[in-house]
Amino acid sequence: MLTGKHLIAGEWVGTEATFASDPAHGPSHDFSVGTPAHVDTAVQAAEEAFATFGWSTRTERAALLRKIADEIDARGDAITEIGCQETGLPEARLQGERGRTVGQLRLFADHIETGAYLDHRHDPALPDRAPLPRPDLQMIQRPLGPVAVFGASNFPLAFSVAGGDTAAALAAGCPVVVKGHPAHPGTGEIVAQAIDAAIKATGTPAGTFSLIQSDGIGVGTALAQHPLIRAVGFTGSLRAGRALFDICAQRPEPIPFFGELGSVNPMFVLPKAAAARGAEIGTGWAGSLTMGAGQFCTNPGIAIVVDGPDADALQAAAQSALAETAEQTMLTSGISDAYRKGVAQFSEGAGVIQIVSKDSAPRSAAPNLFAVSGDNWLADDSLHDEVFGPTGIIVRARDVDQMTDIARAIEGQLTCTLHTDAEDADTARKLVPVLERKAGRLLANDFPTGVEVCDSMVHGGPYPASTNFGATSVGTLSIRRFLRPVCYQNLPVELLPEQV
Numbered sequence: 126m127l128t129g130k131h132l133i134a135g136e137w138v139g140t141e142a143t144f145a146s147d148p149a150h151g152p153s154h155d156f157s158v159g160t161p162a163h164v165d166t167a168v169q170a171a172e173e174a175f176a177t178f179g180w181s182t183r184t185e186r187a188a189l190l191r192k193i194a195d196e197i198d199a200r201g202d203a204i205t206e207i208g209c210q211e212t213g214l215p216e217a218r219l220q221g222e223r224g225r226t227v228g229q230l231r232l233f234a235d236h237i238e239t240g241a242y243l244d245h246r247h248d249p250a251l252p253d254r255a256p257l258p259r260p261d262l263q264m265i266q267r268p269l270g271p272v273a274v275f276g277a278s279n280f281p282l283a284f285s286v287a288g289g290d291t292a293a294a295l296a297a298g299c300p301v302v303v304k305g306h307p308a309h310p311g312t313g314e315i316v317a318q319a320i321d322a323a324i325k326a327t328g329t330p331a332g333t334f335s336l337i338q339s340d341g342i343g344v345g346t347a348l349a350q351h352p353l354i355r356a357v358g359f360t361g362s363l364r365a366g367r368a369l370f371d372i373c374a375q376r377p378e379p380i381p382f383f384g385e386l387g388s389v390n391p392m393f394v395l396p397k398a399a400a401a402r403g404a405e406i407g408t409g410w411a412g413s414l415t416m417g418a419g420q421f422c423t424n425p426g427i428a429i430v431v432d433g434p435d436a437d438a439l440q441a442a443a444q445s446a447l448a449e450t451a452e453q454t455m456l457t458s459g460i461s462d463a464y465r466k467g468v469a470q471f472s473e474g475a476g477v478i479q480i481v482s483k484d485s486a487p488r489s490a491a492p493n494l495f496a497v498s499g500d501n502w503l504a505d506d507s508l509h510d511e512v513f514g515p516t517g518i519i520v521r522a523r524d525v526d527q528m529t530d531i532a533r534a535i536e537g538q539l540t541c542t543l544h545t546d547a548e549d550a551d552t553a554r555k556l557v558p559v560l561e562r563k564a565g566r567l568l569a570n571d572f573p574t575g576v577e578v579c580d581s582m583v584h585g586g587p588y589p590a591s592t593n594f595g596a597t598s599v600g601t602l603s604i605r606r607f608l609r610p611v612c613y614q615n616l617p618v619e620l621l622p623e624q625v
Contacts, residue, residue, distance in 0.1 A: 127207075129156045131163055131338055132317045134170035135324065135331030138163065144340040146310055149213030149454050149488060156310045159337035161347040164302070170332030171271035171300035172353045178333050179268045179298045182623050186296060187234035189327045193287060193295075194227035196319035196326075204315050208281050211309040213454030213488070218417065219282070226282040229289055229578045229599075233296040236580075236601045242266065242608075250615070260615045265622065266608035268298035270355035273348040275369075276306035276313060277360035278456050279420045285309070286316040286336060289578075289599055290358030290383075297607040299355070300333045304348055307340040308457045314338070349373055349382075356607055359384040360422070360598065363511075363589050370592050383606050384592040385585060388538040388564075389426040389511050390573050393528060393556060395549035398570075399435035406544050407442030410517065411450070411492075413572035414443075418453035418490050419515035420460065423540050423573040426511060429531050432498070432521040440480060440519055444494055447481045452491035453515070460513060464490045467512030474508050476501035480519075490514040499527045503534055525552045532556055537587030537594065538564040540573035563587060565597065 130137040140157040208219040243265040250261035272294040276285035286303050294301050305313040317336040337344050349372040359366055366384035373382040430436040455461040472479050483491035492515040499522035502508050522528045541560040545553045565586035576584050582600035585591040596606045
């Protein structure tokens, strides 16, 4: 049952000011509008909780993470019902995303129990070393303190209230204050109810988690500026992410802003692969472009192929597949509006040919496909922009040398893909060192939509794909964002953290 209230340190708090949800279908609900005062109360409680939670054992935090997963599963039907209403996503997608969400909570529980993430290093004392003795030195990773997490529009579960950022921060020992996304506030509240139940059941300090709802920028700004917040996790647009990044950098005491801001995820189709299976790649690309109405940050928006008959085959196959794909409901009306603007921007580019042209109804997106020469793509930076939705652009390069020029010209990406055959090895060897500097994940003969949650995954990349390309927002390495190394010199055992 929805309350429409904020969860602040174990208490459900309402306000007179409310905003109405804008579901794709089903009833709208009213939700309280958060204020800077709510932010301050939540963050102060988080700081108080950190005195205990930051020194909790790995076993205790693992039990909390597993209990949160259990409580989310117990509310699975309710989450799916309201999630489908608010986002327009199909039941199977919401159920799959819930599986990923609880899976990553349990993965972090397993991960911290091993203790490997602490990177414990110990140099025992050498009192008799000449010419100078060495003290006893121990180093481990320690939690930062309260963390702010911003819910994402395109993943109402896996990147939102109990998503990867929250899971990693709690695993590290950091209390979390979440700014809920207004696109799915009901989904966020039910997940917060699950977290609240888990906190109470495990005896975790109440200030360890809070959720504040809002449809404006005031709560987010107040969170990023609050002097007790030690880091921010964000998944969203480049514009909003850059604004928050600047706020964090301009604070009297700057803090890390871990923003995942999306990318165009270029695919490079090498000549022999294009000759052998260009049509197959074109059909697969169309499926990847339209998956989930193209609302994935790993959506492969650009395909680069050498101009000629093989490029024609790839283009024809993609055109045929996209022409048969119906429009789909988008997550919000705002995302749909931005999609139509992006399609219009592409269509006005110099030398751009629109191969598939479909109008999109409000709150919907229909596939579109464009083609342009390598020369024109290199000359027009607007064609490099991400269009969040089911649209793609084929860049027809003169030759493999221009493919390399294009690789050098792309900005930071979450992923880059090579479609390659054995006879493309020489060309691939030239491209890999270039692309490795551009992306956090390199793929061969696959499509990047879909991010495996596991130890080895990297979901991040050089700016503007993310604001800290030394980090990842998916996988167990993501815990390192909310930790810092501390060295203990000659401290008595009774003063050391339990993990040492």
